[in-house]
Amino acid sequence: MAAPSFLGWDFSTQQLKVIAIDEHLRVIYEDNVNFDKDLPEFKTQGGAHVHGDRLTVTSPVLMWVKALDMILEKMKSSGFNFSQVRALSGAGQQHGSVYWKKGSIQILKNASPKLPLHQALKACFAISDSPIWMDSSTASQCSALENAVGGAQRLANITGSRAYERFTGNQIAKIYNQNPEVYAQTERISLVSSFAASLFLGAYAPIDYSDGSGMNLLQIWDKSWSASCLDACAPELVEKLGNPVPSHSVLGSISPYYIQRYGFSPDCKIVAFTGDNPASLAGMRLEEGDIAISLGTSDTLFLWIREPTPALEGHILCNPVDSQTYMALLCFKNGSLMRERIRNECASGSWDEFSKALSSTVAGNNGNLGFYFDVMEITPEAVGVHRFNSDNQKVLNFPKEVEIRALIEGQFMAKRIHAEKLGYKVMPQTRILATGGASHNKKILQVLSDVFNAPVYTIDTANSACLGSAYRAIHGLVAETNVPLADVVKLAPEPRLAVTPTAGAEELYHPLLKRYAELEQKMLLSTLLLLS
Numbered sequence: 001m002a003a004p005s006f007l008g009w010d011f012s013t014q015q016l017k018v019i020a021i022d023e024h025l026r027v028i029y030e031d032n033v034n035f036d037k038d039l040p041e042f043k044t045q046g047g048a049h050v051h052g053d054r055l056t057v058t059s060p061v062l063m064w065v066k067a068l069d070m071i072l073e074k075m076k077s078s079g080f081n082f083s084q085v086r087a088l089s090g091a092g093q094q095h096g097s098v099y100w101k102k103g104s105i106q107i108l109k110n111a112s113p114k115l116p117l118h119q120a121l122k123a124c125f126a127i128s129d130s131p132i133w134m135d136s137s138t139a140s141q142c143s144a145l146e147n148a149v150g151g152a153q154r155l156a157n158i159t160g161s162r163a164y165e166r167f168t169g170n171q172i173a174k175i176y177n178q179n180p181e182v183y184a185q186t187e188r189i190s191l192v193s194s195f196a197a198s199l200f201l202g203a204y205a206p207i208d209y210s211d212g213s214g215m216n217l218l219q220i221w222d223k224s225w226s227a228s229c230l231d232a233c234a235p236e237l238v239e240k241l242g243n244p245v246p247s248h249s250v251l252g253s254i255s256p257y258y259i260q261r262y263g264f265s266p267d268c269k270i271v272a273f274t275g276d277n278p279a280s281l282a283g284m285r286l287e288e289g290d291i292a293i294s295l296g297t298s299d300t301l302f303l304w305i306r307e308p309t310p311a312l313e314g315h316i317l318c319n320p321v322d323s324q325t326y327m328a329l330l331c332f333k334n335g336s337l338m339r340e341r342i343r344n345e346c347a348s349g350s351w352d353e354f355s356k357a358l359s360s361t362v363a364g365n366n367g368n369l370g371f372y373f374d375v376m377e378i379t380p381e382a383v384g385v386h387r388f389n390s391d392n393q394k395v396l397n398f399p400k401e402v403e404i405r406a407l408i409e410g411q412f413m414a415k416r417i418h419a420e421k422l423g424y425k426v427m428p429q430t431r432i433l434a435t436g437g438a439s440h441n442k443k444i445l446q447v448l449s450d451v452f453n454a455p456v457y458t459i460d461t462a463n464s465a466c467l468g469s470a471y472r473a474i475h476g477l478v479a480e481t482n483v484p485l486a487d488v489v490k491l492a493p494e495p496r497l498a499v500t501p502t503a504g505a506e507e508l509y510h511p512l513l514k515r516y517a518e519l520e521q522k523m524l525l526s527t528l529l530l531l532s
């Protein structure tokens, strides 16, 4: 008797990925279709089309459907045993939207198993090029939405975020403003995640609470659509969106199309799909109090928060694995490129020298602090390099090793300050899960551990959204019995402990964090005065 398996899908920007795991959480199959390479007829770059205005960015929705056809054929040719798949779930790039044309529900439901799905669905989309998260063409719609609900902070208090150009409500508003007839022809609007779930369900899948939190439309407290936000974006929107559901919901059984064409079992359950970042939180198996830090080109923080305080930066989303709590996303644009520039200038381009500089300078850097933003920073909105000595006087430069420590301590103090502004609290059980390039440098991790006064673990997150989706497929089958995800995936490989805080770190950094926050306000004010 073949062992049961679970599938996790990731409809990400550049590729479609799938992972199969067995009941012991061991990966038994993985595959991917790269949109640019494997579907060249769509002529995408990085899976997207950047339009002439340099602001509008879209992806062809039929490319996503055809990629699914291709990957299922690859799995079939490799002899993958579809009949043992007990459940599947998935993730989609956040904020992107799909516009189903009137009448498509019947075509989706009755797709012939003799045809690839992309042929069956070729006339089903009112908009063939879906707006995606890289789009920034909706500034006017963002202003209109914030004004309609009483301002940016009011919108953040309702939906978890101020208005952002990529967020779906503003994208829908743009389509309604510019193509009202196309909007009128649309019977359903999906996110990329719920669109992908619909393909497997053979019906329109609902939007889950977590990915729905990235639309500027969902009230994150009672998990219902905000009438004031919907009305500000487009008319009769609630009918086109359907009702949102908890992210662990079992939506139903797989469509007969897959049973007849690929041999899936009629009992295979579809668990609600969600956004790629919420799915990654599941894949990293974050628990209450944990922080995941992806140290990449930009640094991204994933936080598990029980009582969030929405702000004008960052994003509060409904937690995908626990409907009673929340997750927060914070993005710091000046990440590894900033670290590499200082390494090149102050450590002759060598990470070993960079690490030696961190070893040869004292924690707290004798009170020297710095803000390093070569490009316009997102958190906070500031640019330039600003250095301060222990008397809070601006200085033009630091000795090389002091510069290195000021950069790293500054980057991590900013992360703690802005995480705590969103309501995050360092707890006794707090763990920092670090991933990305800089997470291989123990001296950098030691500063991170000291600033947060928490142990730092390293994890491999290459497929975290896909793996998290497979974990959520298992969890969905038992979620109704209130079994937490952590219990379902305790057999998964544990994160590796890398460093623990230096004794006295909390006492040292507590006053420095306060100074850093005050200097950040001073720096922001002086930047504003300069720009005004």
Ligand SMILES: O=C(CO)[C@@H](O)[C@H](O)CF
Binding pocket: 012, 013, 092, 093, 094, 095, 133, 166, 214, 275, 276, 277, 329
């Ligand atoms: O816009 C984002 C999050 O708000 C990105 O991380 C997308 O989810 C990437 F697909």
